[in-house]
Amino acid sequence: MNAAVTSADAESMGSGYLVEGGRTLWSWLSTRDHKRIGILYAVAITTFFFMGGVAATLIRLNLIYPDGRMLSAETYNKTFTFHGVVMVWFFLIPSIPATLGNFLLPLMIGARDMAFPRLNLFSWYLYMVGGLFTVAALLLGGVDTGWTFYTPYSTMFSNSNVILVVVGVFVVGFSSILTGLNLIVTTHMMRAPGMHWYRLPLFVWAMYATSVVMMLATPVLAMTLSLIGLERLAGVGIFDPALGGDPILFQHFFWFYSHPAVYIMILPAMGVVSELICNGVHRKIFGYKFMAWSMLSIAFIGFLVWGHHMFVAGQSMYAGIVFSILSFVVAVPSAIKVFNWLTTLHKGTIDFHAPMIYALGFIGLFTLGGMTGLFLAAVALDVNLTDTYFVVAHFHYIMVGGSVMAYLGGIHYWWPKVTGRMYSETIARIAAVLMFVGFNLTFFPQYILGYEGMPRRYHQYLPQFQDLNILSSIGACVLAISYLMPLFYLGHSLFRGEAAGPNPWQATGLEWTTSSPPPEHNFHETPVVTHGPYEYCD
Amino acid sequence: MNASVPDAAVQQQFDDAPQQKDAAVLGMWAFIATEVLFFGVLFAAYVVCRFRFPLAFVAGSARLDFPMGTAETAILLTSGCLSAIALRQIQLDKARQSAVLLLVTALLGIAFLVLHGMEYHDEFKEGLIPGIRYLENGPGAHEMELFFSLYYVTTGFHSLHVLIGVVLLLIMAARTWRGTFGAHYHTPIEITGLYWSLVDIVWIFAYPAFYLVGGAG
């Protein structure tokens, strides 16, 4: 850029990495810059989020009436399958790691880029190809297996486009494996001088733990889905009881991935929230090492608990007991984190800006979701609650109440860094509060419905459940509005927002020492780190 | 990207060549960890199915071409050894020898694929391929079909990895011949060699699991 650029020009064009790599569409689609790739991901996953959201809206509309008059059973099955597949693999899994993680991790450790920039871009293209397959399956008539693809239904009976979706998820799985690989190698190799492991922000620890899970769990899903595809195509019968194969074996493989996948969704959220809390109360995190190691132990223990999804699938009683105990164990490091966040806040002066409202909302909703997870981890209770709306409410509290709240909190917190602009604080606070209210209104009634015995995955229900279902659908409307609001005020801030300056939150951390938006290679001089991550004057 | 000679291959995000090399090697090890879990699913399924139907697995294994499988094993292990020597030669700055060794490694990989293709062809003639041409019937035929399912999926995915490895080795051989690499810079050869070892190791587990359980019967 030449020095004669006027400030008015700079305002209309952005600055830093937003213009330095070129302004054409192609310069974005061929970029190696981790910041631009993070934005490519953000655009893509936002699109998928609203596609999955449309499916959710259809589900909630259908459930206003007990007779399922809007969607036929078959269409309903396809709708919740699409909702699940899109929200899990095309939104939640890549949400924080591929957007905020991509954008922030090199900045936070003082690196110029990721270790493998080309691989990073390749991961995004894999994501898009996987997305195309999944959308194609929808356009060709959808899939009705549920996001879990349980055999033998998915292999022998379903007449829908299972193979297309399985290929889509297989491909997007490799996108997440390669993102994890990149984040791990970057954290190991690219840290700035003086940035040793216990000086890393907790967000980086969270990304590291998440990446380990991505790399070790996702290949299991990939091979398992390949076997489903091969069984449909070529009659390979590993899950086929007619050949002596075992449908339960599929469940073991699937949950060996899909339970750890829950931690792929929640660990990054924990990392984001740790940053937001420290900044919102302007204090050092309480128990830094406990926070870091609790994330790694969650990642590790998370591999040993998959059987809690199979208490009623015919596994032995002893296996059930062991998986139950291990599931209780994994709650310990999670509880450590909640207590440490609360202790960090204790007697502090809390600044209730929008990111902090999201973070506090996260703590409340995650705690409730985690506690009800313990109900489900107890075999005796789970036998009654399994396959009811109680389970639906539980995992939405973790994934939507937890992960999505943290994701949006992070988007708001780092928005000034990403775009160089401030958003309207008042509207952002209203949206955050509305989201908390709308979320509880949608999903708390589902706990009660499940407790009263309403099963999940049916388009009809008994008339006595109607009141709570209506309440839940009203909540979903509120929630939908609160999700649409940021599109408008964040979008508006791109053009009209005040310039943010390098550090609008008076935050610590290397990402705030460079300009907003950062230059193409992040820092004009490689930073030298001399202290820990949260040196707020307490 | 356009710095002078020793740094020519150092990309902008790295400080120096050793950092870039360590990153590449760590990346390949991490990828290998992923691959172990990828194939691990098949070996786990193998254990479950064989535990359930030990006799069908013995019967199925006896139908495989044991001498051919053994020859393939010898070929693949030899090629693994040669790729290690190729790395040693380039470390000693002997680019021409290294290039030839890499080429021979790739040719052995192709030989492996050809022999395995011949095996598949014979099995097709005998009607042992589930879903495509499976002519066995009578008691135990279904359970044996399970054995062959696992055999084809495992060796099929393995052969795909061999094919990718052959392509990588041919590229490395050509680049080494043209003098791209030397004692100062040979990271791509090193990580290709690492990948080729993964291909070897998967086979070292697959060979006894499929070919050696039917011998005594």
Ligand SMILES: [Cu+2]
């Ligand atoms: Cu679980």
